[in-house]
Amino acid sequence: SQKIEQNSEALNIQEGKTATLTCNYTNYSPAYLQWYRQDPGRGPVFLLLIRENEKEKRKERLKVTFDTTLKQSLFHITASQPADSATYLCRRGRALTFGSGTRLQVQP
Amino acid sequence: EPEVTQTPSHQVTQMGQEVILRCVPISNHLYFYWYRQILGQKVEFLVSFYNNEISEKSEIFDDQFSVERPDGSNFTLKIRSTKLEDSAMYFCASSEALGGPLVQYFGPGTRLTVT
Numbered sequence: 001s002q003k004i005e006q007n008s009e010a011l012n013i014q015e016g017k018t019a020t021l022t023c024n025y026t027n028y029s030p031a032y033l034q035w036y037r038q039d040p041g042r043g044p045v046f047l048l049l050i051r052e053n054e055k056e057k058r059k060e061r062l063k064v065t066f067d068t069t070l071k072q073s074l075f076h077i078t079a080s081q082p083a084d085s086a087t088y089l090c091r092r093g094r095a096l097t098f099g100s101g102t103r104l105q106v107q108p
Numbered sequence: 109e110p111e112v113t114q115t116p117s118h119q120v121t122q123m124g125q126e127v128i129l130r131c132v133p134i135s136n137h138l139y140f141y142w143y144r145q146i147l148g149q150k151v152e153f154l155v156s157f158y159n160n161e162i163s164e165k166s167e168i169f170d171d172q173f174s175v176e177r178p179d180g181s182n183f184t185l186k187i188r189s190t191k192l193e194d195s196a197m198y199f200c201a202s203s204e205a206l207g208g209p210l211v212q213y214f215g216p217g218t219r220l221t222v223t
Contacts (some may be wrong), residue, residue, distance in 0.1 A: 013113075032209050043143075043214025044151060052162070060146040093209040096164065100150045 003027070004092055010103045019077040021102045023090035026071065032093035033073045034082045035064060037086045038101065044089060048075075110134045112215035114200050120221045121190055129185045130133045131200030138148040140183045142175065142214065144168070151199065157183065190222045 007022040013076040023033065033053045036101040050057045050066045050073065057064045063076040078086050113132045120128050133140050142154040142208050155165040157175050172188045183202075187194055200211040 006111065023128050034211065038151070039220075041197065041217070042199070043217055044212070046213065047210050049211060088190045095210070096156060097166075098151045107180075 004030075004033075004090060004095070004099060006088075006099055008102050009100065010105065012105045012107060015081060015106055015108050017028055017080055019084065019104055019106070021088050021090075024041055024054075024071060024077065025073075025075040025092065029068045029071070030092035030094075031076065032057040033066060034044045034091055034093055035073075035075050035100070036043045036089040036091075038089060041087050044098065047088075049093065077104075080104075082108050083104045110136075112200055112202055112213050113139065113217050114198075114215035116218060118219045118221070119223065123192055123222055124189050126185050127190055127198075127220065129187075129198050129220070131183045131185075131215055132181050133183055133200065133202030134204075134213055135158040135181070135194045135214070137202035137204050138202045139163075139205070140175075140177070140202065141203075142185045142197045143214075145199065145217075146193075146196045154185070158173075190220075192222050195220055 003026045005086055007023050012020050017032045029052050032049055034049045035047045037047055048064045050064045061078045065074045085106050087101040087103045089098050132154045140157045145151045145153050153166050154169045156163045174186045176184050197217045199217045200215045203212045
């Protein structure tokens with residue numbers, strides 16, 4: 001069966017740097033991957049979706065890549081700000097469950 | 109911009125009591141969901157609902173839980189006899205269609221405290 005994993009539980013970076021979060025999957029490629037953001041005490045917020053045949057998707061300071069050779073999606077936040085601190089969740093496009101995500105902390 | 113709303117924002121109840129959590133999904137969405145998040149843990153799927161029936165449910169969603177769409181706008185989660193371990197944030201979500209990518213829009217949540 002397919003499994004989606006986010007490598008890190010937590011990531012700490014300095015303000016202004018690029019944050020890179022990793023989502024790996026096993027077996028077959030999902031048709032698409034989604035990224036969500038969750039702030040403490042709030043519901044997940046959809047950020048970006050990338051399809052299997054897309055290499056890259058951008059939205060403002062966010063960029064997602066999908067590498068079917070490496071079986072990996074990378075989520076980048078450029079020029080990171082303390083307000084970007086949150087938990088970021090990836091999941092395959094039609095899944096109903098979430099993993100634990102990666103908790104990003106941007107230090108001022 | 110349309111959004112999912114939930115009421116109440118915080119509900120305190122005694123163990124053994126029944127609670128009903130309410131949600132108003134985005135108006136043109138057809139699929140509705142309930143999730144819960146125990147403090148410090150990940151978001152857990154409870155149930156999905158489409159066309160007035162449950163389409164999928166998790167192991168957590170046992171006989172003490174039920175969902176209903178009592179009218180054209182509300183979607184409710186009932187917990188029949190609350191237990192201490194039901195204390196959590198409960199999130200409602202909706203999505204437009206199941207035929208393509210499942211993009212879900214979440215409400216702000218109801219914090220349920222069982223004493």
